[in-house]
Amino acid sequence: MSVPATQTYLCCTIEPLHIGSRTSTGHQEFRQGVAKDHDGVPLLPATSLKGAIRSFWSQDLAMPGCDGKGRECPQPHVCASCAVFGYVNQHHGEQSSSLLRFSDGRLCLGVFRTTGGGKIWLTTPERLATGGLISSSIQCDLIARQETHPVLLGNRVTEQEADYLRLSLGIEPPSNARSGTDHYLETREWEGRPMLASALQRLVVVEEPAMARAAGKFLQASSHVSIDGKTGAARAGSLFEIEAVPPDSLFSFDVSFVDPLSLGVVELLARDLGSGLEVLRPTIDTLDHLLLQAFEKAARLGIGGKRSRGMGRVRIWPIAWRRDEPTTGSLGWPDPTSRPMVFISHSSVNKQIARRLANDLRVGGCRVWLDEHEILIGDSVQRRLGEGIENADFVVLLISEPAVASSWVRDEIEAALAREKSTTPERIIVLPALVEDLGPERIPTMIRTRRWASLHRNYHLGITELLKSIRLNTHRERSPSSM
Numbered sequence: 001m002s003v004p005a006t007q008t009y010l011c012c013t014i015e016p017l018h019i020g021s022r023t024s025t026g027h028q029e030f031r032q033g034v035a036k037d038h039d040g041v042p043l044l045p046a047t048s049l050k051g052a053i054r055s056f057w058s059q060d061l062a063m064p065g066c067d068g069k070g071r072e073c074p075q076p077h078v079c080a081s082c083a084v085f086g087y088v089n090q091h092h093g094e095q096s097s098s099l100l101r102f103s104d105g106r107l108c109l110g111v112f113r114t115t116g117g118g119k120i121w122l123t124t125p126e127r128l129a130t131g132g133l134i135s136s137s138i139q140c141d142l143i144a145r146q147e148t149h150p151v152l153l154g155n156r157v158t159e160q161e162a163d164y165l166r167l168s169l170g171i172e173p174p175s176n177a178r179s180g181t182d183h184y185l186e187t188r189e190w191e192g193r194p195m196l197a198s199a200l201q202r203l204v205v206v207e208e209p210a211m212a213r214a215a216g217k218f219l220q221a222s223s224h225v226s227i228d229g230k231t232g233a234a235r236a237g238s239l240f241e242i243e244a245v246p247p248d249s250l251f252s253f254d255v256s257f258v259d260p261l262s263l264g265v266v267e268l269l270a271r272d273l274g275s276g277l278e279v280l281r282p283t284i285d286t287l288d289h290l291l292l293q294a295f296e297k298a299a300r301l302g303i304g305g306k307r308s309r310g311m312g313r314v315r316i317w318p319i320a321w322r323r324d325e326p327t328t329g330s331l332g333w334p335d336p337t338s339r340p341m342v343f344i345s346h347s348s349v350n351k352q353i354a355r356r357l358a359n360d361l362r363v364g365g366c367r368v369w370l371d372e373h374e375i376l377i378g379d380s381v382q383r384r385l386g387e388g389i390e391n392a393d394f395v396v397l398l399i400s401e402p403a404v405a406s407s408w409v410r411d412e413i414e415a416a417l418a419r420e421k422s423t424t425p426e427r428i429i430v431l432p433a434l435v436e437d438l439g440p441e442r443i444p445t446m447i448r449t450r451r452w453a454s455l456h457r458n459y460h461l462g463i464t465e466l467l468k469s470i471r472l473n474t475h476r477e478r479s480p481s482s483m
């Protein structure tokens with residue numbers, strides 16, 4: 001089975017952007033609203049994102065005779081457009097799903113206008129984390145402070161603006177407003193991007209309900225008159241309103257890459273170069289590279305449909321944790337053999353999340369030992385697992401009701417704790433991670449007092465927290481000897 005590699009991208013609007021649908025609100029008046037999530041916060045639907053990127057991609061890469069939409073193509077299974085983005089062949093009934101899976105674009109930074117036209121960027125810890133904008137070393141601090149100070153302020157938000165926020169969103173800024181928010185954010189990704197640099201100083205981090213209350217303010221609306229094509233005059237009662245996401249809004253979205261080779265695709269054919277068709281090596285890196293080229297077009301030509309007046313230019317770029325340079329964005333061990341070995345202990349019921357975690361820990365710079373519990377458990381397997389724990393630098397325990405009920409997982413916890421006790425000097429090896437809501441009394445007593453990551457609440461925060469623990473405890477262990 002191939003586990004898709006996932007890359008997170010940030011998408012910044014350069015001009016007002018409309019992606020959404022036309023909503024009728026009366027006989028001749030209508031409203032073109034932007035797409036929103038269930039809290040009413042604007043989003044970029046995965047289908048729209050993918051459709052726009054596909055059209056740019058196909059301009060350069062569809063093979064001759066291909067319509068670029070996956071409906072008409074001479075050889076869709078090898079066409080660099082159809083094989084990658086999926087196709088349904090009308091004549092032969094063949095179809096194939098896409099190798100690139102887009103998620104919805106989530107609003108990371110919402111532009112909020114205060115009195116006098118000042119611009120503030122609103123966000124939440126979770127949205128920052130999903131967009132990869134909270135560095136692993138600080139995110140726990142931010143979350144911890146959130147409990148006592150529900151709002152964090154950038155150092156250039158004025159008192160009046162804080163008052164305005166309080167009035168319009170019903171949020172209570174802290175009496176000792178914290179300045180210098182930049183200490184809390186992963187700023188490397190912001191370098192050379194002036195909008196983000198100024199957003200940093202005028203950022204307000206709120207809780208999710210306040211973000212939802214502000215949702216309507218992240219939009220700008222303009223009224224237009226419908227023109228009769230024949231007469232060139234305005235139609236009677238023909239006002240309509242277009243909602244748009246304003247410039248300098250920031251979204252984040254994920255793309256999962258399925259490895260073409262794992263599906264037996266060995267070559268892709270693209271446009272005619274005069275001397276024949278261009279042949280592409282179908283690796284994940286090739287796809288990633290070509291995707292960046294399509295994103296460049298989105299910055300020049302815009303995304304969204306013309307028919308919904310959507311063309312708005314956006315700048316899209318990948319964030320840290322790149323698959324091709326896992327050590328720079330994550331743990332920072334240049335030598336693969338020096339990377340920590342992580343053993344994932346889990347119940348077979350939690351196989352899916354264990355696999356996802358294994359993949360992300362690898363992307364984060366770890367080596368991973370993931371046993372598959374569905375194999376029949378005999379003595380030799382038990383011995384092998386014992387060795388796995390013995391050789392691991394860390395053991396991540398995925399805690400769930402089935403896991404704590406399993407004597408097998410219990411044995412693994414005991415083995416890991418024994419291993420931890422035997423280290424000199426003693427160091428942390430066992431890292432518990434909840435994968436479902438569980439009362440504290442259900443957590444095994446031997447690890448109850450430990451701090452655990454909550455993968456079920458917010459997976460991105462959870463994995464960041466685990467990587468942070470791994471990094472801190474590895475460096476603690478290694479630094480004396482390596483000095």
Ligand SMILES: [Zn+2]
Binds near residue numbers: 062063066072074
């Ligand atoms: Zn094609």
